[in-house]
Amino acid sequence: MRAAVAAVGPWLDDGGAQPARPALAAAIRLSLRTLEQIAPGNSVEVRVPPFAAVQCVAGPRHTRGTPPNVVETDPRTWLLLATGRLTWADAVEDGRLTASGTRSDLSSWLPLVRIDAA
Numbered sequence: 001m002r003a004a005v006a007a008v009g010p011w012l013d014d015g016g017a018q019p020a021r022p023a024l025a026a027a028i029r030l031s032l033r034t035l036e037q038i039a040p041g042n043s044v045e046v047r048v049p050p051f052a053a054v055q056c057v058a059g060p061r062h063t064r065g066t067p068p069n070v071v072e073t074d075p076r077t078w079l080l081l082a083t084g085r086l087t088w089a090d091a092v093e094d095g096r097l098t099a100s101g102t103r104s105d106l107s108s109w110l111p112l113v114r115i116d117a118a
Helices: 002-007 009-014 021-038 075-082 088-093
Strands: 044-048 052-056 070-073 097-100
Touching: 002 009, 002 021, 009 075, 021 044, 021 052, 021 075, 070 075, 075 088, 075 097, 088 097
Parallel strands: 044 070
Antiparallel strands: 044 052, 070 097
């Protein structure tokens, strides 16, 4: 995961040209899988369209329809959160992500990885 996220680091640092889709997809998917591993469970669905969605965080299992605890954001915002370049509170305040439900605050599991700025 570290290498995949580091590969898109320049885009995160300066907002320049978006990385190639396969590189961006790898960074998103691997970071979301890491979140699944460190916060196992099925009570929160984290969506980063169009690349991936995972369920994590211990609690009541969701089985049908829209889950009660959902986090959704764009790829750049997710990776900024995952690397600690953006705080959860700032992302929520700025409207960069939507978080619904009582278990949807992921701030205690972030950042997932620290990558030095380019």
